[in-house]
Amino acid sequence: MCVDDKLENLAAALRKWEEEARKQLVKDPGAKSAAETLSGMPVKELYTPLDMSGDYAESLGFPGSYPFTRGVQQIMYRSRLWTMRQYAGFGSAEDTNRRFRYLLEQGQTGLSLAFDLPTQIGYDSDDPMALGEVGKVGVAIDSIGDMKALFEQIPLDQVSTSMTINSPAAVLTAMYVVLAEQGGISLDKLRGTIQNDPLKEYIARGTYIFPVDHSLRLTSDILGYCARSLPQFNGISISGYHMREAGCTAAQELAFTMANAITYVETAGKAGLSVDDIGPRLSFFFSSHQDFFEEAAKFRAARRIWAHLMKERFQAKNPRSWMLRYHVQTAGCSLTAQQPLLNILRTGYEALSAVLGGCQSLHTNSYDEALALPTEPAAQIALRTQQIIAHETGVTDTVDPLAGSYYVENLTDRIEAGVQDYIRKIDALGGMVKAIAAGYVQKEISNSAYAYQKSLEEDRRVTVGLNKYRIEEPPPTGLLRIGENIEEVQAAKLKKLRAERSSGAVSAALDKVKQVAASEANLMPAIIDAVRVEATVGEICTVLREVFGEYSGANYY
Amino acid sequence: MEAKKVIRVLLAKPGLDGHDRGAKVIARALSDAGMEVIYTGLRQTPEMIVAAAEQEDVDVLMMSILSGAHNAIFPRVLEGLKNKGLDDILVLGGGIIPEEDIPPLKAIGIREIFGPGTETGEIIAYVKANLSA
Numbered sequence A: 001m002c003v004d005d006k007l008e009n010l011a012a013a014l015r016k017w018e019e020e021a022r023k024q025l026v027k028d029p030g031a032k033s034a035a036e037t038l039s040g041m042p043v044k045e046l047y048t049p050l051d052m053s054g055d056y057a058e059s060l061g062f063p064g065s066y067p068f069t070r071g072v073q074q075i076m077y078r079s080r081l082w083t084m085r086q087y088a089g090f091g092s093a094e095d096t097n098r099r100f101r102y103l104l105e106q107g108q109t110g111l112s113l114a115f116d117l118p119t120q121i122g123y124d125s126d127d128p129m130a131l132g133e134v135g136k137v138g139v140a141i142d143s144i145g146d147m148k149a150l151f152e153q154i155p156l157d158q159v160s161t162s163m164t165i166n167s168p169a170a171v172l173t174a175m176y177v178v179l180a181e182q183g184g185i186s187l188d189k190l191r192g193t194i195q196n197d198p199l200k201e202y203i204a205r206g207t208y209i210f211p212v213d214h215s216l217r218l219t220s221d222i223l224g225y226c227a228r229s230l231p232q233f234n235g236i237s238i239s240g241y242h243m244r245e246a247g248c249t250a251a252q253e254l255a256f257t258m259a260n261a262i263t264y265v266e267t268a269g270k271a272g273l274s275v276d277d278i279g280p281r282l283s284f285f286f287s288s289h290q291d292f293f294e295e296a297a298k299f300r301a302a303r304r305i306w307a308h309l310m311k312e313r314f315q316a317k318n319p320r321s322w323m324l325r326y327h328v329q330t331a332g333c334s335l336t337a338q339q340p341l342l343n344i345l346r347t348g349y350e351a352l353s354a355v356l357g358g359c360q361s362l363h364t365n366s367y368d369e370a371l372a373l374p375t376e377p378a379a380q381i382a383l384r385t386q387q388i389i390a391h392e393t394g395v396t397d398t399v400d401p402l403a404g405s406y407y408v409e410n411l412t413d414r415i416e417a418g419v420q421d422y423i424r425k426i427d428a429l430g431g432m433v434k435a436i437a438a439g440y441v442q443k444e445i446s447n448s449a450y451a452y453q454k455s456l457e458e459d460r461r462v463t464v465g466l467n468k469y470r471i472e473e474p475p476p477t478g479l480l481r482i483g484e485n486i487e488e489v490q491a492a493k494l495k496k497l498r499a500e501r502s503s504g505a506v507s508a509a510l511d512k513v514k515q516v517a518a519s520e521a522n523l524m525p526a527i528i529d530a531v532r533v534e535a536t537v538g539e540i541c542t543v544l545r546e547v548f549g550e551y552s553g554a555n556y557y
Numbered sequence B: 001m002e003a004k005k006v007i008r009v010l011l012a013k014p015g016l017d018g019h020d021r022g023a024k025v026i027a028r029a030l031s032d033a034g035m036e037v038i039y040t041g042l043r044q045t046p047e048m049i050v051a052a053a054e055q056e057d058v059d060v061l062m063m064s065i066l067s068g069a070h071n072a073i074f075p076r077v078l079e080g081l082k083n084k085g086l087d088d089i090l091v092l093g094g095g096i097i098p099e100e101d102i103p104p105l106k107a108i109g110i111r112e113i114f115g116p117g118t119e120t121g122e123i124i125a126y127v128k129a130n131l132s133a
Helices: A003-027 A056-060 A093-105 A144-150 A169-182 A199-205 A212-229 A241-245 A250-270 A275-281 A292-313 A342-357 A376-392 A406-429 A432-437 A440-457 A486-500 A503-517 A524-532 A537-548 B021-032 B046-055 B070-083 B099-108 B120-130
Strands: A083-088 A110-114 A160-164 A191-194 A236-239 A282-288 A326-330 A361-363 B008-012 B036-039 B060-065 B090-095 B112-114
Touching: A056 A406, A083 A093, A083 A160, A083 A326, A083 A376, A093 A110, A093 A144, A093 A376, A144 A169, A144 A486, A160 A169, A169 A191, A169 A212, A169 A524, A169 A537, A191 A236, A199 A212, A199 A241, A199 A250, A199 A432, A199 A440, A212 A236, A212 A250, A212 A275, A212 A432, A212 A524, A212 A537, A236 A241, A236 A250, A241 A250, A241 A282, A250 A275, A250 A282, A250 A292, A250 A406, A250 A432, A250 A440, A275 A282, A282 A292, A282 A342, A292 A326, A292 A342, A292 A406, A326 A342, A342 A361, A342 A376, A406 A432, A406 A440, A432 A440, A440 B021, A440 B120, A503 A524, A503 A537, A524 A537, B008 B021, B008 B046, B021 B036, B021 B060, B021 B090, B021 B120, B046 B060, B046 B070, B060 B070, B070 B090, B070 B099, B090 B120, B099 B112, B112 B120
Parallel strands: A083 A110, A083 A361, A110 A160, A160 A191, A236 A282, A282 A326, A326 A361, B008 B036, B008 B060, B060 B090, B090 B112
Antiparallel strands: none
């Protein structure tokens, strides 16, 4: 009996099974006659070999081999666990340094820096625009002195550091480099990532400064600088997390991220960087959301899509350019302010699907996430969540254990198809820059967000503790509270800095930045020089604002 | 019979916070409920919000802020509205605002704060019930 006959028989048997199953739906009053993933993909009661397509070698392959569906490294976590990299930062550099050292002591294996909004938007702590914001959502970094305090007792050649900074990414990269120099550490030892992803800022995250074309120039300059001088640094973390947090679906998350990536590769190409110059050090950042199998399938689809994209669309020749390496954060938007301890479970399941999906790096949210920045105990539990998965569940002992699941392979295929659809649409619009200018991406995301909200309010979806199993609760206590005095502390530091540094040297350095910004040369050397003479984040960004102007896109929703 | 006046709402994102998912969802819901909604977008200073409230002649001002800057920014907005004689506008807040900060904000004129988990229907009902006051 050949394979086709076997499948025919299976199909016939399945039809019979479905008939019987339908009777069950009628009999049980509470039965669910239809189901969808969180992203709205239909879910059948049963998946069988009939739901899988493609052959092992072509669609899946071995881990470490094209198209990398099963993983970018051969033995994955048997060789090395993912990096446990908890996003942290608040208050002053000294406050954050303490939290960093605590997390490292508790066993995290990489640093992830959260900067406050003034820093992220290129304002010094004493700028009027920084009112009320200093140190609130991350650490306040104004100068190289703050950077030094941030890394006190943390040797830069022994940790890898991820920095969530976008518009002023060049300045913070420069600070990291100058700090290494001052510590006698050679740049080829520096490991880490700079987010440097402006397109998603316009779409969903909001910390843009400059107009799109100037932001792309800066991104490209950083990629070029990293390719030449920081061989162990990822010059970009192309992010879907924030768009997912803004409410889009799994397929949209991947599609919009990939489309942004296409724009970055094209932009770098125009600046003289070939796809293989930057390919091996492009990295990504995704969410891990509540629908367990959809998320695991999503990560597998992402690897296969990227491999094809790089090899076929961009003709990348270096196999390392085909490998999608990514950091994951469990979905903040899935967490509730109500019955917050339940968030420990949500984060746990989301982290598990991220690991089953094969991520390189992971941040797990703390249970108080919907209320405030994490307290130490909450941050500890979040880290332990990863440690328990790593050491107690056994899921790390074999690569891509979900492979071959009829459901998961089917989901992987369907997500990929959905992503390719979106990429075609965006190509037809002329690429992401045009799609963003037209509001297409923003509207897709807010449509998904609105549909989700409606599904909750109409009780088609359940959030435990929120629209079902509610309780009366006293207001939460013991939350982290950032002091209002950080603004004063930073203002005093800035006053002292401006009095003590060489104002002539700073002026000259800022003039040079202005000059280079108006040219086509790479801005990194001039920005590094400015940082060395203690120009601040705000001062450098003010100069760039003068040359580039500010973004003024419409608010689409 | 007198035609019902359309409720005009200004929805603002004060300060540097870029999280606008909630604000956008509420804007859609209010619009679907028949209100005229003007969404300011991000990076609104207190002065910009007051100017927009005046220019758009709104009945309601809703401010969404998740960055923790509410205690510095909200009072400036309320002061600005008062100075312009706009203190009959119904002012509401939302986002991440700790419980203990709510009474002082209500005392200066934020009539209600709608935090995480609030249903859009609740906000719509509140506006309709509290506008004539």
